[in-house]
Amino acid sequence: xxxxxxxxxxxxxxxxxxxxxxxxxxxxxxxxxxxxxxxxxxxxxxxxxxxxxxxxxxxxxxxxxxxxxxxxxxxxxxxxxxxxxxxxxxxxxxxxxxxxxxxxxxxxxxxxxxxxxxxxxxxxxxxxxxxxxxxxxxxxxxxxxxxxxxxxxxxxxxxxxxxxxxxxxxxxxxxxxxxxxxxxxxxxxxxxxxxxxxxxxxxxxxxxxxxxxxxxxxxxxxxxxxxxxxxxxxxxxxxxxxxxxxxxxxxxxxxxxxxxxxxxxxxxxxxxxxxxxxxxxxxxx
Amino acid sequence: xxxxxxxxxxxxxxxxxxxxxxxxxxxxxxxxxxxxxxxxxxxxxxxxxxxxxxxxxxxxxxxxxxxxxxxxxxxxxxxxxxxxxxxxxxxxxxxxxxxxxxxxxxxxxxxxxxxxxxxxxxxxxxxxxxxxxxxxxxxxxxxxxxxxxxxxxxxxxxxxxxxxxxxxxxxxxxxxxxxxxxxxxxxxxxxxxxxxxxxxxxxxxxxxxxxxxxxxxxxxxxxxxxxxxxxxxxxxxxxxxxxxxxxxxxx
Numbered sequence: 038x039x040x041x042x043x044x045x046x047x048x049x050x051x052x053x054x055x056x057x058x059x060x061x062x063x064x065x066x067x068x069x070x071x072x073x074x075x076x077x078x079x080x081x082x083x084x085x086x087x088x089x090x091x092x093x094x095x096x097x098x099x100x101x102x103x104x105x106x107x108x109x110x111x112x113x114x115x116x117x118x119x120x121x122x123x124x125x126x127x128x129x130x131x132x133x134x135x136x137x138x139x140x141x142x143x144x145x146x147x148x149x150x151x152x153x154x155x156x157x158x159x160x161x162x163x164x165x166x167x168x169x170x171x172x173x174x175x176x177x178x179x180x181x182x183x184x185x186x187x188x189x190x191x192x193x194x195x196x197x198x199x200x201x202x203x204x205x206x207x208x209x210x211x212x213x214x215x216x217x218x219x220x221x222x223x224x225x226x227x228x229x230x231x232x233x234x235x236x237x238x239x240x241x242x243x244x245x246x247x248x249x250x251x252x253x254x255x256x257x258x259x260x261x262x263x264x265x266x267x268x269x270x271x272x273x274x275x276x277x278x279x280x281x282x283x284x285x286x287x288x289x290x291x292x293x294x295x296x297x298x299x300x301x302x303x304x305x306x307x308x309x310x311x312x313x314x315x316x317x318x319x320x321x322x
Numbered sequence: 323x324x325x326x327x328x329x330x331x332x333x334x335x336x337x338x339x340x341x342x343x344x345x346x347x348x349x350x351x352x353x354x355x356x357x358x359x360x361x362x363x364x365x366x367x368x369x370x371x372x373x374x375x376x377x378x379x380x381x382x383x384x385x386x387x388x389x390x391x392x393x394x395x396x397x398x399x400x401x402x403x404x405x406x407x408x409x410x411x412x413x414x415x416x417x418x419x420x421x422x423x424x425x426x427x428x429x430x431x432x433x434x435x436x437x438x439x440x441x442x443x444x445x446x447x448x449x450x451x452x453x454x455x456x457x458x459x460x461x462x463x464x465x466x467x468x469x470x471x472x473x474x475x476x477x478x479x480x481x482x483x484x485x486x487x488x489x490x491x492x493x494x495x496x497x498x499x500x501x502x503x504x505x506x507x508x509x510x511x512x513x514x515x516x517x518x519x520x521x522x523x524x525x526x527x528x529x530x531x532x533x534x535x536x537x538x539x540x541x542x543x544x545x546x547x548x549x550x551x552x553x554x555x556x557x558x559x560x561x562x563x564x565x566x567x568x569x570x571x572x573x
Contacts, residue, residue: 207419210372211433211485212409215401221436225423303423303465 074273078264079280087260088281094246094256095285097178099239102185109190114197124190131187137248139184143176144252177249181242188238196231197223228300236293240286247278257281323348324369324489324520329378331364338364340544342378346489346537349518353531353552356541357567362524365541366491369522370411371404382411383488409437412482412490416497418474420466426453426477427462430484438485445484452480456510472503479510490514492523528571532556540564 064070078084112124131139147166156162171179200223208218247258255263257278265274294311301308310318324346331339338361346352354362367373369380371388380387387407389396399407420429430449434440453462456476466474475495482490495511496504508530514521515534525531531538531552538555540548540563548561559565 201419203415203417203419204421206372207413207415207421209405210370210408210411210413210415211481212405212407212437213433214405214436217436221432222421226421300423303425303467306465306468 069272070276071270071273074268074270075276078261078274078277083260083264084257084277084281087255087257090255091243091246091257091281092285094178094181094249094254095239095243098181098185098242098246101178101182102238102242103189103193103235105182105186106189106191106193109186110193110197113190113194128187128190131184136180136184136245137251140177140180140249140252143171143180144173146171146176173252173254177252177254181245181249184245185238185242189235192231192234192238193227195234196227196229199230200226225300229297229304232293232297232300236289240289243285243289244282323381323383324522325379325381326365326369327379327381329365329368329380330376331361331368331373332376338544339368339375342544342546344539344546344549346520346522348488348520350520350536351515351534352522352537352539353535354522354524354539354541355526355528355531355567355571356547360541361544362541363493366413366493366522366524369489369491370408370413372413374398382407405437409433409485410488412485412487414475414478414482414490414492414495416494418466418471418478418498420474420478420481422466425463425465426458426469426480429466429477430481433481434484449480449484452483453477455483455513456480457506470503471499472506475499475507476510479507479514483514489520489522492521492525494524494526496525496527526571528556528568540567542567 109124109127112120113128115121115124134142152164152166154162154164204222204226205218208222213222246256249256250259250262253259261274261278265271298308298311324344326342326344329339329342330337342361342365344352344365354365356362364373368375369382369387371380374388379389385407386396388399388404390399391397420426421432424432427446427449430452431442431445434445434448435442450459450462453459456479458473458476458480461469461473461477466477469477475498479490479495492511496507499507504527508527511521511523511530512534523530523535535552537549538552539546540555540559540561542563548555548559548564555564556568559568
């Protein structure tokens with residue numbers, strides 16, 4: 038038996054390889070990329086410190102965002118019209134306002150309210166000066182988390198809606214307690230739909246942290262700007278930031294792959310092998 | 323003993339149940355027949371309060387389902403209390419509704435552990451025994467999607483049995499199955515019937531009704547048209563609508 042030939046497939050492969058070779062050639066020979074400067078700053082201490090701050094903002098923003106997203110999703114799915122309307126309005130407002138605008142608002146909160154107070158509503162309480170309570174890092178984190186929560190709420194809601202009605206009925210018919218119905222039956226199935234979107238949101242957040250440079254916070258993008266403002270080597274320093282963002286996104290993607298695989302239990306008859314398992318099998322053969 | 327008195331149920335303007343009175347003695351098998359849209363499934367779902375009745379009473383072993391009577395009023399029970407009542411009434415769905423992310427044995431053991439707070443090790447032993455009883459001892463660790471429709475429905479039956487229910491409700495348990503898989507599920511149902519399980523079965527399997535039922539009920543347009551032993555209802559139906567339905571089903 039002679040398998041069918043695919044000459045156009047070979048032609049396409051050849052074309053793509055030539056283009057890639059050209060691109061790689063340009064990267065290595067064009068002095069404008071200035072790789073020595075790139076190498077000098079890639080692991081430089083101020084850059085690494087800024088990188089750490091970027092990671093902190095991402096992790097804290099994602100945690101707070103998803104913690105806020107859970108009640109938002111629950112409220113929007115609630116039969117209580119007031120809760121549903123409040124959640125809808127929150128999501129509407131925070132999806133509408135550009136992150137940049139929102140960050141500037143939070144940074145200028147002290148202009149609107151110069152003192153914040155907690156205590157009995159309309160009654161006595163403790164008050165704080167706004168500027169002492171909300172640092173620029175706090176403002177940045179607050180903005181990111183509130184923005185993130187609106188999107189996370191919708192992602193979680195979509196996941197919960199994707200679970201078949203029959204699953205809710207079966208759990209109810211068996212008399213499983215409400216919490217158990219949610220955490221053991223509904224949520225693990227919703228996770229299949231939530232995870233890819235949540236990973237998207239997380240990657241987006243990682244890159245969105247670069248916007249907080251407007252609040253003069255020394256995260257990765259702000260820091261490379263400071264450096265190229267001093268030495269004028271714009272392109273290699275932008276590449277420093279770019280490569281770090283790419284590496285972090287790659288790590289998140291690998292994590293996403295394995296977490297998704299875990300929640301695919303039972304959804305597929307047999308799980309396909311991971312790339313590593315495939316590689317090992319190929320070597321053994 | 324299961325007693326329904328004057329049960330009414332509407333979905334919007336559509337009146338699905340128009341006054342159902344029904345008594346099921348313990349240890350008997352009741353088969354409900356009827357054309358689609360006659361309210362059979364709704365009736366079954368009212369028995370364990372998956373649907374709220376609009377009017378009328380549902381009692382299982384003297385216990386009012388879904389409501390509490392004080393004086394002349396009925397108060398709806400809290401969700402927690404309703405869930406506790408349901409844990410004593412098995413329900414088997416047309417589409418199985420097994421939990422796809424849990425293995426067969428986990429599906430069976432879930433409700434006794436979390437709803438009845440039974441000890442874990444014992445429950446798993448019992449779950450394995452129940453799977454053996456429905457002929458699936460070797461499939462305990464399979465996920466539902468790795469099983470055929472008939473096997474899935476048998477797991478679902480084991481899951482209902484795990485609660486040691488006073489009553490099991492079957493909502494068209496063979497309607498989603500390939501013809502050659504219907505027999506294996508009906509075999510399990512027949513076993514349960516001989517073992518004295520109280521069952522109400524909505525089905526289109528006339529043969530099963532003839533062999534296994536103590537009482538056959540024919541429903542049409544939200545009412546019970548005719549009921550009695552299978553020999554009477556199936557072979558000598560008194561009502562025109564029963565005759566018309568049976569002549570279409572028994573070819």
